Amino acid sequence: MDLPHHGYRATKPRARAAPPAGDSVLFDDTSSAAPGMNSQGFYTPDYNMAGPSNDMQGGPGVNNLFTDPMANAAMMYGSSLANQGKDIVNKEITRFMSMNKLKYFFAVDTRYVLKKLLILMFPYTHQDWEVRYHRDTPLTPRQDVNAPDLYIPTMAFITYILLAGMALGIQKRFSPEVLGLCASTALVWVIIEVLVMLLCLYLLTVHSDLSTFDLIAYSGYKYVGMIFTVFCGLLFGSDGYYVALGWSSCALMFFIVSIFLCIITPLVVWIYFLLLVP
Secondary structure, eight states, X not given: OOOOOSSOOOOOOOOOOOOOSSSOOSSOOOTTSOSSBOTTSOBOTTOXXXXXXXXXXXXXXHHHHHXXXXXXXXXXXXHHHHHHHHHXXXXXXXXXXXXXXXXXXXXXXXXXXXXXXXXXXXXXXXXXXXXXXXXXXXXXXXXXXXXXXXXXXXXXXXXXXXXXXXXXXXXXXXXXXXXXXXXXXXXXXXXXXXXXXXXXXXXXTOOOSOOHHHHHHHHHTHHXXXXXXXXXXXXXXXXXXXXXXXXXXXXXXXXXXXXXXXXSOHHHHHHHHHHHOO
16 A cells, blocks of 8 residues: 655665575574684683683793793792891891981970071070980980980071071072082081080090980081071171070080080080081
């Protein structure tokens, strides 16, 4: 029956032709075939998921390498040598520098830093100089303002080098070589002071709780006064420089004597003071 034309395009009925006898059918039965990929490039459900063959893994030589007892023994021996070397390095580092002890000297906060700077510049008003202990262990700097620290000496050392470079730049004498010479000279003086103090403690057979880190801390406190002196020299000229130098030297002397009289003998205190005067 013919359809009326209501906006649809009229089509003719198509005759269904039989498939050619020589062509293959659309779907082949591959259930009995070996697993692999079909002609469309997709994996069949029977694809082996166990992994590639020996040819894809590099051949039997690679497998023999990992199954060879000699190769495994060599790998284990190399691993043990690496672990032994690591242990030796850690032991030597711990022998000369304890990380836990070093963390103690950097256990500071803002309140401690402000109070310690005030004591370094105005030590005359401070009364209690005893270092407090808890179960034979000194309290951390954030808990005891009299405890030595390495945060202030480290920051003061860096600030002093930068301030000295700025002063040289104002005087038109700045150069990278001079800045490096200033930093190396200041560092060498700290090392010399600590070595001389250790030698004095050894020769005088003084028994105290002072460690090398303590001596470095007390030696580095002088850079606070040196920063104050250089800064006053930049602001007020030579007169301000000498006034600040006298004030910082007297303040450092009073601080060192007050601290060390609670720890070691007065003779060593005066030797240490002579080394620390800027």
